[in-house]
Amino acid sequence: MPVKILIADDHPLFRAAMCHALSTMADTALVEASTFPETLSCLEEDDAIELVFLDLTMPGNEGLHGLSSIQAQFPDVLVVIVTAQESASLVQKALALGASGFIPKSASIETIVEAVEQVLDGETWAPSNLQQEQFVDEIDDFPSKLRQLTPHQLKVLRMVSDGLLNKQIAYELAISESTVKQHVSAVLKKLGVINRTKAGIAFKNAMQV
Incomplete structure (x- = not known):
């Protein structure tokens, strides 16, 4: 069975780039959404979706609200944050709230594929330059x-x-x-x-x- 992945982003060019990157992986099926309400509808209608690439600034999503909503309603779905914002504190918050990964929009195809493979293996992924020392100790409970x-x-x-x-x-x-x-x-x-x-x-x- 292919891994079904939902790409939730309001920029068609970025969705196309993500589709291109993920098409290099075997056994993946891709779904797209351009707003957060559409993202929730996709998840409600298709329980085969295993992984969501979630844009933090798409219509209907404000900050990390979308991540927390998906975590509450669909706890078995893996969520990877994709954003143009690159800060260690944001990575910290996203992973603490349950995100399985954090990918900057500047990432290469090779990096995206590496991240997806790692997340599907049950690990978390974030760029090494955005990870902080004593990461776990600094996360608020x-x-x-x-x-x-x-x-x-x-x-x-x-x-x-x-x-x-x-x-x-x-x-x-x-x-x-x-x-x-x-x-x-x-x-x-x-x-x-x-x-x-x-x-x-x-x-x-x-x-x-």
């Missing part, structure tokens, strides 16, 4: 706590970070206010914070690129 949230809890936390009240969140998600309160309570407990303000600030900091 908040991203790992964030990965414990359910998809609904993650949506509620995102709205809390945007300053929405329980009543507004209930309306947006078409659920009762008491259900929102239960979600908020569960979020605070899992994240180990004392109130929604601290939860919102920590979430925004984790999502920033």
Whole structure:
């Protein structure tokens, strides 16, 4: 069975370049998406997709929100971040939030193939020049706590970070206010914070690129 890979990027030329790079590998089937909602639809409709190349700045994706959403809804799907932004701190955040790899858009075809092979072998991949010494020691434990949230809890936390009240969140998600309160309570407990303000600030900091 070929490995099905989703290339999620809003630039047609970059998608074409990725398709060209991946076509040099045996047994791969490629799917493309140009917006984040389209990316989620592809994943919902096709459970054979094993790997997603996710652009951080495509329409509908803000910072690392897309990565955290995919991790919550599709925990078995591997996600590799592709971006023109190259910083060690961003690599740290992405890998801490569950990304399997981080590939700069300046990478060569050979580098992309090497990264994909390594990720499919169950390892993480990032350019050596963007990796920091004592990498693991410097990662905050908040991203790992964030990965414990359910998809609904993650949506509620995102709205809390945007300053929405329980009543507004209930309306947006078409659920009762008491259900929102239960979600908020569960979020605070899992994240180990004392109130929604601290939860919102920590979430925004984790999502920033």
